[in-house]
Amino acid sequence: MLQLDVLRANPQDVKKRLTKKNFKQINLVDTIIELDDKRKASKTELEALLAERNKLSKEIGILMKNKDPKAEDVKKRVAEIKDEIDFKEAAVNQFEAELNESLVQLPNLPADIVPEGRTAEDNVVVYQVEKLPAAHQGDLPHWDLAKKYNIIDFELGVKLSGAGFPVYIGKGAVLQRALISFFLSEAAKSGYQEMMLPHMVSEESAYATGQLPDKEGQMYHVTADNLYLIPTAEVPLTNLYRDVILEESDFPIKLTGYTPCFRREAGSYGKDVRGLNRLHQFDKVEIVQLQHPDKSYATLDDMCKHVEGLLKELKLPYRILRLCGGDMSFTSALTYDFEVYSVAQGRWLEVSSVSNFESFQSNRLKLRYRTEDNKKILAHTLNGSALALPRILAGILELNQTEEGIKIPAVLQKYTGFDIIS
RNA sequence: GGAAGAAUGGCAGAGCGGUUUAAUGCGGCGGUCUUGAAAACCGUUGACUGUAACAGGUCCGGGGGUUCGAAUCCCUCUUCUUCCGCCA
Structure with missing residues (x-):
């Protein structure tokens, strides 16, 4: 607000x-x-x-x-x-x-460097990997690979819950767990404190981070108890600091957490929802920082560097976009999206979105800090995915497929305990 | 799920219808003393709103009510504690 x-x-x-x-x-x-x-x-x-x-x-x-x-x-x-x-x-x-x-109806104001524009077409590419991976004869999209190696079963998910709730099997499940561990460990290395959080939040919490009233229809609502399933860990993570007055010396506050994320995705159909591209339930490690207003843009760069580091470690071809005014979220002042290129699908997959909300969230959260002369000023909040699992998994499967099987990126092997899915 | 009790400023804790503009203690901050520190003593110290600055207003878990007047009485919700039941 x-x-x-x-x-x-x-x-x-x-x-x-x-x-x-x-x-x-x-x-x-x-x-x-x-x-x-x-x-x-x-x-x-x-x-x-x-x-x-x-x-x-x-x-x-x-x-x-x-x-x-x-x-x-x-x-x-x-x-x-x-x-x-x-x-x-x-x-x-x-x-x-x-x-x-x-x-409450007014969106956040865009930062000066936000490009003009209305749609995703107008986003500005600020970095792109020099060489896109070469296409190979017979490369399969991840949904075919999932079936071939029996690591993800979409039909079983339909049986249990409906479309958009995949079941991960065997090495597929282990790989998920490995990615979560890897992301959390890397976040810890960068100084983020790990939190394990509730997966349902009250109306009050959903309102404070701006999901309500703007995105009412995007969240699953447990009506009997008036709780919302979290669409991202950002909601519980940031609400930890609702109604808090910090000291200047507390900055920066760096938090991370793994949670499943639940999204109704009402109105999304077509090829975008194929396989892992768009799900109702997915896993994500989120990073959040609370920062002094003078330093929040430097912090945004730090967070982007962290995300970039993860993609480099996983050896995935990526690009970074600065979102244009029309494509940014309601609450954001400046957003960078990270996308991984999938040859098999011939498209870029969004795997992370890192944003500075300035004081837009903290105004509703009543998250402030005390200055030396005892003034109370709204803090700045930032968050980013580091990272969202499904499209990373899609990227890993599609980019590392060989005739012998799917090669596991080196950094993940100590978490998986195996180096190939065959 | 049932029964009982409780919720007051950063913390502890009084107040239970009218100088309460919420006592007191601890903690914090400033000072005296000291080479410095500790101790002692003195002073100061909540949030929101509002004003150029004063003033004024609101806040004793949330909401509603009774009253000329509510931290104090009533209703309701939430949370916590203890006991019982159920149960990973």
Whole structure:
């Protein structure tokens, strides 16, 4: 959620930047400022009435103690004020509700270096591996490899749950476990503290990181207990610091966690959902940092370097995109996507997305730090996948297929205990 | 799931209808003393809102109610503790 101060300080600039993000209801900015004006005015009036009531009530207390009959007169006066108070209070509540409802609809403002553009076509490639892997005769896409070596069974998943819930078998399952261990170990090496987290969160948590109300339909909702299955570890990880006031010396806070992720993916069909490309349940190791506003962009670069390091270790051909305004998420100020190239599918697969949210999340989280002169300032939050497993697995299977079988990348072998799937 | 009790400022802990603008202790910060430190003593120390700055307002787990007035009484929800039941 954007800070009201920012809107008020420079509404024209805010509108310009919202436009870059392809946000249509620009006049919402003016509506919000008007609502805030109204809210402030009514609140000042309400508070004057409350002050008057408090004063008179105190007088009544003294009069009653002295058994003074004038107490009854004062009581009558307060009763009159009370009606006004109820009326004003309703008005203030109304304005506050409307203001909040509008404010929540505004997406985060894009950073200056975010490219103009509306779709994925407009994203800027900031790095691409020099040589794409050569195509070989008879290369199979991962869903065929999965079947050939009996390491993933999509039909069994359908039997248990439906499409998008694959069952990993034998070496396939071990490879998943190895990837999780590898990613967590690497994150630990980079100084991230590992957390094991709940896979369901409350409405409050989902709201604080911005999944609600924006992405209501994307999450599985356990209605009996009003809990949401997490779409990413970002939600519990970042909510750990909801309503927290940090000291400046606490920065940076670096957290990591492995969780399964659950996404309804309503409306996604076609070739994009083939095999491991898009699932309802998948595994991911997430990294999160909480940082001082002055350092968050340097931190974003650090996090990108970490992700890049993983892809290099796994020897996967990758590229890095700076997302354009129209393709960025609602909550992000700057996002880099990492994609792995699959020859067998002839396409790039998104395996990580690293973002700086600036104070957009911390505003709702009420995550702040205390400055030397005791001011409380919103911290910046960042997160990234490091990494999401299914497409990494797809990449490994497709890129390392040989006539003998699928070669396991060297860095993973100490976690798998085998070097080939045959 | 059943029964009972509890929830107060960073922590501990009073207050149970009207100078509470929440006592007191610990911790934190500043000072005196000291070569320095400790001890002792003195002072200071919550959050939100609001103002140019004051003032003012709100907050005693959340929400609602009673009252002229609620931390204090009532209802409700949540969480915790203890006991019982069930159970990885």
